[in-house]
Amino acid sequence: MRNQIYILGKLMEIVIIFFVIMTVLFFLFRLSPGDPVSKVVDPMLTPEDTQYLIEQMGLDKPIWEQYMVYLKNCSTGNLGVSFHYGEPVFKIIKERLGWTILLFTSSTVLAALVGVFLGKISAWNKGSRLDNILSISALVCYTLFIPWFALLLLWIFGFKIGIFPLGGILSPELWVTNSSWFARGLDILHHMILPLITLFIINLGSYLLLMRSSMLGVLREDYIITARAKGLSEKVIRNKHAAKNAALPVVTSVGLSLAFSINGGALTEQIFTWPGIGRELIFAVSNNDYPLAQACFLLIALVVLLANFIVDMLYAYLDPRITH
Amino acid sequence: MALISIKNLSIGYQTKGGLLKAVDNISFEIEQGRPLGLVGESGCGKTTIGMTLMGLLPDNARILSGSIDFQNHDLTQLGEDQWRKIRGKDIAMIFQAAMNALNPVMRVDEQVIEAIVTHKPGISPGDLDKRVKELFDLVEIPRIRMKDYPHEYSGGMKQRVIIAMALACNPQLIIADEPTTALDVIVQDQILQEIRSLQMIMDTGLIFISHDIAVVASVCRDICVMYGGQIVEMGTREEVFGTPCHPYTKTLLGSYLSLNNEWKVIIPTMRKAPDLTLKSGCCRFAVNCKICSNAGTSGIPSWINISKTHRALCCSEGIIRKKK
The missing domain is CATH 1.10.3720.10 (MetI-like)
Known part of the structure; x- marks a missing residue:
């Protein structure tokens, strides 16, 4: 019984630490140089199209809202779509x-x-x-x-x-x-x-x-x-x-x-x-x-x-x- | 006939500073059923003798001279394979339990079983089980604790298991090397009683090694006092502790506090550690011996008989024979 409690506690610990790492990673990526939009956006696109893409990716929303979406997506296994491959990251x-x-x-x-x-x-x-x-x-x-x-x-x-x-x-x-x-x-x-x-x-x-x-x-x-x-x-x-x-x-x-x-x-x-x-x-x-x-x-x-x-x-x- | 007789044994350790003679020309005999005590301060060679009798000297140690007669064999001439047959079977050792003498990742009963099976490979599982239970009963450990790990035992219980291990094959000679040193006084007393009664029941030979005079006096009938690798005085318990003759024995006893003569304590003046690199045969105690340095003796001691059983190693017969 004591063992079960210990294992359960240890697993809880893992969940919490993982959550912290997720958070740190999120903010690290926002701080990193380079703009994700410029990576996907073709320079030939019109400003309207660019704006449309930014909205679609949710990059116009405030950062805490982006964070909530990120958490929600991560917990359901939706890690986004790779810019390069154009495929779901999870699959890759x-x-x-x-x-x-x-x-x-x-x-x-x-x-x-x-x-x-x-x-x-x-x-x-x-x-x-x-x-x-x-x-x-x-x-x-x-x-x-x-x-x-x-x-x-x-x-x-x-x-x-x-x-x-x-x-x-x-x-x-x-x-x-x-x-x-x-x-x-x-x-x-x-x-x-x-x-x-x-x-x-x-x-x-x-x-x-x-x-x-x-x-x-x-x-x-x-x-x-x-x-x-x-x-x-x-x-x-x-x-x-x-x-x-x-x-x-x-x-x-x-x-x-x-x-x-x-x-x-x-x-x-x-x-x-x-x-x-x-x-x-x-x-x-x-x-x-x-x-x-x-x-x-x-x-x-x-x-x-x-x-x-x-x-x-x-x-x-x-x-x-x-x-x- | 003596169970084991040691004649002119010298043992040296090869060190950077030259050959160190840890045991210098000692001789004694052990009779069956007559416990012998080796007393002396740290580094006087007690444990070296114990280890020699087990064939477990470290690599840099060498037996320089002498013989050990046991069952018509000279133990100093045995090879490793022959030793392995004797160790644990005919001669067993009781170690200090506090010093991690039990394997921490093995169950206690397994460690006792190992001691039996090594020397009786053909033993039936039924007999083995019976013998293990017998041993645990003998040292008074409840059978429900047999399957525990060493860390679940108290110091006293560990010491009991080590005793059980030593008794596993009914050895003829048991060497107890400081078996009670790290235990508190009450447990120490219990263990001593245990050793005493088991020794009497099984009627084995026993060498009891300790620096604690009181402990040795309570177990042993014969006493050898050691200093700097030499036996300086030997005799029965009453003779050595009742009428000590050698200056070192007197100093040793003088350093022992007792309740009734606490005001008569002689503070021993030991200025120097014995020089173990000295030539064989020289008195190791001479550097600290007041009487000797005043009298200007030769420094080559010889055995002086006081009674049939009591003798001392000294340069001056006068010192030894002098009445108090």
């Missing part, structure tokens, strides 16, 4: 979101699993050659400049060797022919590998280092000596007693980086022309496509909030000391 976002989630979830989860495993090994063999190699590689991964690394991969594997496509998600011939879902899936995977490697490498370093330092801390704990004193094998001590405790901070990090990656991965998406949210956001911002940019920001906010919520829940499940 819906198309892009799946690709972003596919790429970022798989790369983050993969990086976390491998990072936890390697970090564990590294900490367990602290000071060894293996540990040195792993730590230094992790530091290199962590400090890599994303665009440079992405372009390098693209140049080597896409251009020089030519085993991976240069961008996109599907080969054009598969779009037109009636290919099986399996062939399409395989093709998507083929397209996904380079961006996946990029994001994997970049995330891997931080997870490895985090797990390593967390594990080193845990290994100094007294319950590790207790476990040894019971006569347990080193493997059991490492995996059951140490790693389980050490992985807890990594869980938090995974949740947060998943949220961050939606926008942080925009560069990767851009370079590999991956049709996701991040790339759309760059496009929308550089083209003054306000409705689209606004929706992207709202989505990012929502993902951050939800990811936080999930991490909270997961943490309580993994660490019995935390009760709600």
Whole structure:
């Protein structure tokens, strides 16, 4: 019962914070330079037509009235029409979101699993050659400049060797022919590998280092000596007693980086022309496509909030000391 | 025949400042059913001895010389695999519970089960369940609390679980390293009674390590007083605490406040910490020994027998034999 109340309270919190973000975003966009009207309005139009358009878009109304309309529309999922595409923003976002989630979830989860495993090994063999190699590689991964690394991969594997496509998600011939879902899936995977490697490498370093330092801390704990004193094998001590405790901070990090990656991965998406949210956001911002940019920001906010919520829940499940 | 006999044991830690001799040439024996107390101030090597008897010395520690005979084996010669068979089964350790000695993310009964299953892999689930319940009954923890996590226990209960864990495989020798140090006086008394009665019921050997004279006196029948890695005086409880002979023992007892002679307290003057890098065989207490520095003795102490069981390590026979 206490748990239900906590979850309910947490959800209420999310709603309130989201509302605040919506409000801030609304006013930020009104303050930003550039006039939305000039973007859509053709200079050849007569002043009457321009006036008509402004009225149609509701831009002649006082700002608080615009705000109310905005709130109403947002709550019903009506995020407006993209200036550039001329399509409902909701539809565009819906198309892009799946690709972003596919790429970022798989790369983050993969990086976390491998990072936890390697970090564990590294900490367990602290000071060894293996540990040195792993730590230094992790530091290199962590400090890599994303665009440079992405372009390098693209140049080597896409251009020089030519085993991976240069961008996109599907080969054009598969779009037109009636290919099986399996062939399409395989093709998507083929397209996904380079961006996946990029994001994997970049995330891997931080997870490895985090797990390593967390594990080193845990290994100094007294319950590790207790476990040894019971006569347990080193493997059991490492995996059951140490790693389980050490992985807890990594869980938090995974949740947060998943949220961050939606926008942080925009560069990767851009370079590999991956049709996701991040790339759309760059496009929308550089083209003054306000409705689209606004929706992207709202989505990012929502993902951050939800990811936080999930991490909270997961943490309580993994660490019995935390009760709600 | 003695349960375990330690002969001329020296243990050193490799440090940046050179080899530090934490334990210097000590010998003692433990009889079954006769608890032995190791008393001394922090850093005198008590815990190092305990850890040596568990084979759990840190990596930078080395056994320099001596032997530990236990069940016709010399424990100093054992490899890690052989140690694992002894640890928790024949020799078990009771740790200080306050120091996080229980794994926070594992249920308490699981941690006790682990201690049993490690040494009896073939035990049937029925027998295992029976044994776990037996152990919880033995240390007087209600069975409904078995499935709790350590953080849900009080300090006293945690200490009881640790005792239960140590008793899990009916060890022949139990090493209790400051088991009551962080507990309040009432709980401390309960735990001491627990240890005393369990030791008597199970008739095991017991080494009780503590800096608290009162605690050691209440549990142990034989006492070894340690200073700077050396045993300076040993004998029965009555001999050592009733007629202390070594200057350090006198100082130690003098620093102990009691209700009936509070005006006769000798404020001990300990000017320097013992130099643990000294050559083996030198008196570590000489730097602080008033009598010794006045008399200008050789600084090489030898054992002086006072009675059949009572002896002291000192440079001057006169000091030891002198009546008060």
